[in-house]
């Protein structure tokens with residue numbers, strides 16, 4: 469049985485064009501700084517986002533980590549959203565490796581932080597008791613709010629608050645190009661207010677491995693040292709960077725513009741799910757209004773929803789029909805669309821969901837087990 473895997477957009481397989489580019493990539497030793505394919509990828513990424521320099525890293529987590537190492541000193545503090553990846557999903561790298569604390573602020577359902585709360589969260593540098601605020605981060609798209617894209621205006625507002633206090637802004641843009649495509653803005657515009665941006669090649673852009681951090685030459689030099697410190701200096705890594713160059717290319721092999729298809733499929737999926745008895749709003753910041761799943765919340769490639777049934781039984785029933793989704797925080801389920809999910813697959817997913825709900829919710833729509 470062929471699987472339709474919606475657990476994440478990280479499950480994409482490299483395209484034929486990527487595999488060809490990888491097989492024929494010209495390589496050098498990147499720690500010596502002479503791998504031409506890595507240099508080309510870093511230059512391309514920097515140019516696309518309008519920054520001076522780029523750094524190829526193994527993952528989004530490593531990108532965020534080396535950005536923090538570049539911007540922060542031990543004992544400093546980062547202001548970040550409480551449900552952001554940096555705060556809850558990076559094994560406390562900020563504390564363990566960077567030696568910093570996080571001031572976590574509750575995000576709003578549109579994935580933003582209240583600018584007034586950000587301004588209030590800065591510590592008093594003249595008070596010897598307090599940590600020193602050294603960084604502000606935002607996540608774009610913001611995963612837990614159902615992948616909401618954050619606007620140029622919001623990014624500029626947060627940057628202005630940070631810069632007034634002499635503090636840089638880092639954007640965790642694991643799905644930065646989803647935010648770009650969803651809002652019809654250029655990557656340059658969206659990145660302009662930020663001092664550094666990490667974006668992932670290995671998610672919706674379909675590459676097997678890798679992320680890129682961009683920023684000024686100085687920031688990227690310090691991030692490069694940080695990457696060395698965490699053992700992330702690789703050698704003939706042009707083999708991997710070659711796939712990234714394909715993803716970021718203009719023309720039919722490029723993977724940026726087609727993200728719009730993933731967004732349309734996610735919306736179709738949400739519209740179909742919303743019609744099914746037993747599917748409901750996710751609650752929390754994914755979808756604060758209780759009741760039916762609201763497809764208008766789907767602006768990028770995430771659908772986050774609740775099920776009026778035992779969640780594990782629902783997911784197991786889907787798996788038995790070749791459809792994979794994943795448990796998400798607050799008792800919800802996430803389905804992420806990507807390059808390997810077609811419009812026809814959406815019809816199959818909806819059919820499978822209807823069948824499973826029929827089994828696990830029952831005709832009267834009554835729960836058969838505790839939601840957890």
Ligand SMILES: Cc1ncc(COP(=O)(O)O)c(C=O)c1O
Nearest residue numbers: 527528529530553607611640642
């Ligand atoms: C918002 C966000 N930031 C960072 C990352 C980290 O990326 P990676 O899995 O490549 O370390 C992820 C991964 O899912 C993410 O969703």
